[in-house]
Amino acid sequence: MAGWQAVTASAAYLIGTLLQSVIIMVKMDYIPQPWQTMLFLWAILAFAVFINTVASKTLAHFEGLILVFHVLGFFAILIPLVYLAPHGDASLFTTFVNAGGWPTQGLSFMIGLPASVFSLIGT
């Protein structure tokens, strides 16, 4: 049970730090303070609580709207990225970098796997 509540808070925290990273990218001399991250966290949670309590009848419509946004956003990111970026060659799939200093490549792969799979934790 506590894990579920923690997932909500950690998702909001992740998005808060992401927003701070976007601000760093735009304005080079911004130094993120931890208390600002907490304020972002509370703002995101306040928005989520608002949608869920005061506007709870709109939740179903909101979820439908989010689906549309997700699909549009996916293509909005995919298409500029593929179109504008210089393409690598097929050696991408054949070179393996073991930057962590682990004894074998397989172990290094296993160590990195949870970090990538974390985003799929809801399914």
Next chain:
Amino acid sequence: MAEEIKNASTVVPRAILFSILLNGILGFAMLLAYLFCLGDLEAVLESQATLGYPFLFVFQTGTGSTAGAAVMGLIVVTLGVCSTVGVLASSSRMLWSFARDRGIPLWTHFIKVSLPLSVS
């Protein structure tokens, strides 16, 4: 949340499977696109220290403009906020249904529903 759906026993498993399939396929496609547009691996790894999220750096060097990368980052932030709404919805319903079945301590506190607002 399955209690709030009509015809739940067919709709819910179908929704779960469909979401897994869709997420998997689209995520894999995004992964391939991202890997192809990585560019210089060392620079991407270096950016972890300044930006904290390397994919923003990949957007920036890939599209060549900071404004475009900022917009793409903001799209991700907006989608993240909306997904937090959904996660809060499911976790709060979990807590309330466990309290209804007296499965957690302090269940009397969680089970109260206030009628004017229909908030539990």
